[in-house]
Amino acid sequence: MSSLEEPLGLDKLPSLSTIDQFSRFSSSACRSRGDDMGMGNCWIEGRNCSSSNSCDEDFEEYARESFAWRRRKSCDISNRRTSSLGRNHVVYGTLCDSRYFPDHPYSSYCSDNGMRDITNKQFFKGIPKYVKIVEVGPRDGLQNEKNVVPTSVKVELIRRLVSSGLSVVEATSFVSPKWVPQLADAKDVMEAVRNVEGARLPVLTPNLKGFEAAVAAGAKEVAIFASASESFSKSNINCSIEESLARYRAVAQAAKKLSIPVRGYVSCVVGCPVEGAISPSKVAHVAKELHDMGCFEISLGDTIGVGTPVKAQGAPSCGPEHYSAKLRLGARPRHSSFVIAGTQRPTCGIRVKTELPCEVVLLDKALGPNVQTGNVLPLLEAVMAVVPVEKLAVHFHDTYGQSLPNILVSLQMGISTVDSSIAGLGGCPYAKGASGNVATEDVVYMLHGLGVKTNVDIWKLLQAGEFISKYLGRPSGSKTAIALSRVSTTDASKI
Numbered sequence: 280m281s282s283l284e285e286p287l288g289l290d291k292l293p294s295l296s297t298i299d300q301f302s303r304f305s306s307s308a309c310r311s312r313g314d315d316m317g318m319g320n321c322w323i324e325g326r327n328c329s330s331s332n333s334c335d336e337d338f339e340e341y342a343r344e345s346f347a348w349r350r351r352k353s354c355d356i357s358n359r360r361t362s363s364l365g366r367n368h369v370v371y372g373t374l375c376d377s378r379y380f381p382d383h384p385y386s387s388y389c390s391d392n393g394m395r396d397i398t399n400k401q402f403f404k405g406i407p408k409y410v411k412i413v414e415v416g417p418r419d420g421l422q423n424e425k426n427v428v429p430t431s432v433k434v435e436l437i438r439r440l441v442s443s444g445l446s447v448v449e450a451t452s453f454v455s456p457k458w459v460p461q462l463a464d465a466k467d468v469m470e471a472v473r474n475v476e477g478a479r480l481p482v483l484t485p486n487l488k489g490f491e492a493a494v495a496a497g498a499k500e501v502a503i504f505a506s507a508s509e510s511f512s513k514s515n516i517n518c519s520i521e522e523s524l525a526r527y528r529a530v531a532q533a534a535k536k537l538s539i540p541v542r543g544y545v546s547c548v549v550g551c552p553v554e555g556a557i558s559p560s561k562v563a564h565v566a567k568e569l570h571d572m573g574c575f576e577i578s579l580g581d582t583i584g585v586g587t588p589v590k591a592q593g594a595p596s597c598g599p600e601h602y603s604a605k606l607r608l609g610a611r612p613r614h615s616s617f618v619i620a621g622t623q624r625p626t627c628g629i630r631v632k633t634e635l636p637c638e639v640v641l642l643d644k645a646l647g648p649n650v651q652t653g654n655v656l657p658l659l660e661a662v663m664a665v666v667p668v669e670k671l672a673v674h675f676h677d678t679y680g681q682s683l684p685n686i687l688v689s690l691q692m693g694i695s696t697v698d699s700s701i702a703g704l705g706g707c708p709y710a711k712g713a714s715g716n717v718a719t720e721d722v723v724y725m726l727h728g729l730g731v732k733t734n735v736d737i738w739k740l741l742q743a744g745e746f747i748s749k750y751l752g753r754p755s756g757s758k759t760a761i762a763l764s765r766v767s768t769t770d771a772s773k774i
C-alpha cells in the first residue's frame with residue numbers, strides 16, 4: 280500500500296467538531312467536481328438533490344401526508360416491484376413507510392386497527408420464515424484481536440457456537456500468517472474440530488495455496504473473498520480485483536473437482552476506507568463473477584459499516600458524511616477519508632485538528648461526500664438483478680450501529696442468510712477503525728422478535744458470547760447479551 284493510498288483509519292478521522300476553519304482559502308475551487316480518484320459521487324452531485332427545490336418540495340409533501348406511504352411520488356421505492364431473476368419481489372417498509380407506522384404517536388393512523396393490520400401484512404410480506412445465520416466470530420472476529428487467541432480457546436468457542444444450534448460457523452482462514460498472524464494456527468484449529476458435528480465449518484482461502492492447505496487440514500467448505508474496491512483489494516490481498524477473480528476461478532475449479540462448496544464474499548459493498556463510495560454496479564459486477572464461477576452463496580460485506588437502509592428521494596441529507604479528499608499530513612499529500620457531520624461543507628485550506636502528531640490540511644481538491652447514506656437498498660437491487668436473491672447473504676459491520684436496520688431491510692428484500700459475529704467481535708485488519716460485525720445475539724433477538732426461526736438457542740449463544748468475552752477480558756459487544764445478563768433466571772424463562 281503506498282503512502283498516498285494509506286487510509287487515515289476511521290479512528291483517526293477528524294470530525295466536524297474538530298475542524299478548525301481559521302485558515303481557509305480558495306473555497307470555490309474546492310467545490311468543483313473532483314473526479315480524479317474515479318469516484319462517482321462528488322458533493323456537488325449530492326447537493327443537487329438536497330438543495331433542489333423540486334426534490335425538497337417532494338420530500339416536504341410526503342412528510343406532511345399521513346398516508347404518504349400509499350403514494351408513489353418521489354417515494355416510489357415503497358411497494359416497488361423488482362424482478363430478481365424470474366422472481367418477482369415486492370419491496371415493503373422503506374423509510375417512507377416507517378415514518379407512518381401505526382404506533383407513531385402523532386399519526387392519525389395510530390388508532391386505526393384495520394390499517395394497522397394492512398401495514399403489518401405489508402411489513403412482513405418479504406420477511407422469510409427462517410433465516411440462516413452464518414457465524415463468523417472465530418474467523419472475522421478473532422482475526423482482528425491484538426493478542427493471538429490460543430487454539431484451545433478458538434476450538435472451545437467453535438464447539439459452543441455449534442452447540443447453540445448455529446448451522447454454519449466460519450472456523451478460520453488459510454491466509455498468509457505474515458498477513459494475519461492471529462489465524463496462523465488454522466491447521467491446528469481444523470484438526471481439533473474434525474469431530475465436531477451438526478454444523479458446517481467453512482474456512483477462508485485467498486488462493487490455491489490456501490485452498491490446498493485447507494483441504495489437507497480437513498476443510499469441507501471454503502470461502503473466497505473479493506472486493507468491490509480496487510484499493511481495498513490491493514491492501515487486503517495484494518492484487519487487483521481482476522487478478523483476484525482469476526485466482527478465485529482457479530480455486531473454484533479445484534473445489535468443483537473435489538465437490539467442495541465455495542462461498543463468495545464481496546467486501547466494501549457500500550464504502551471503502553480509501554476510495555469512499557462504491558457504486559452498486561461495481562458490487563453487482565463482482566458478485567456476478569463469483570456467482571458465475573460457481574459460488575453457491577455470495578455474501579455482501581459492508582466492511583466499514585457505513586451503510587444505512589434507504590433514502591427517500593429529495594430527503595435532506597443529515598448525519599455524518601464521509602468525505603474523500605487530498606490531505607496534507609505533515610509534509611506529504613495523501614488521499615484519505617474523513618467524516619463531517621451536519622450540513623457543514625469542508626473547504627480547501629482548512630487545517631484539520633486530529634490526534635496525529637502532524638499538521639493536517641485539506642488540499643485543493645475536496646472530492647466530496649463519498650459515502651452517502653441510504654445505500655443498502657440500491658445496492659441490493661443492483662445485485663439482485665444479476666444474482667438470485669436466494670443466493671445472497673448480508674454481512675454488516677456495526678461501526679455506525681446500522682446493522683440491524685440494514686438487516687431488516689435486507690430481509691424485506693427477501694434475503695434469508697445473515698452473517699454475524701458472537702459478541703460483536705471483529706473488524707478487518709485492513710480496514711482500520713471499522714468495528715466488529717453485528718453481534719449474533721442481537722440478530723437472533725431481533726429475528727425471534729419478528730417471529731423468524733433461526734434454530735438457535737439464544738441462552739446457549741449467550742453462554743458462548745460470555746465465554747469469549749471473559750477470555751478477552753472485555754464486555755460483550757452485544758447489547759442483547761448485556762441486557763439479558765441482568766435478567767434473573769425466573770424472568771429469563773418468560774423471554
Ligand SMILES: CC(C)(COP(=O)([O-])OP(=O)([O-])OC[C@H]1O[C@@H](n2cnc3c(N)ncnc32)[C@H](O)[C@@H]1OP(=O)([O-])[O-])[C@@H](O)C(=O)NCCC(=O)NCCSC(=O)C[C@@](C)(O)CC(=O)[O-]
Pocket residue numbers: 419422452453454455456457458459485486488489490492504515516517544545546547579580581582674707708709
Ligand atoms: C493473499 C495473500 C496470501 C497474498 O500475499 P502476497 O504477499 O502477495 O503473496 P505471495 O504469493 O507473494 O506470497 C508471500 C508469502 O506468503 C505465502 N502464502 C501465500 N499464500 C498463502 C496462503 N494462502 N497461506 C499461507 N501462506 C501463503 C507464500 O508462500 C509466501 O511465503 P514466503 O515465500 O514469503 O515464505 C495475502 O495478502 C493474504 O494472506 N491476505 C489475507 C488478508 C486477510 O485475511 N484479510 C482479512 C480478510 S477479511 C475480508 O476480506 C473481508 C470479509 C471477508 O470479512 C468481508 C467483509 O467484512 O466485508
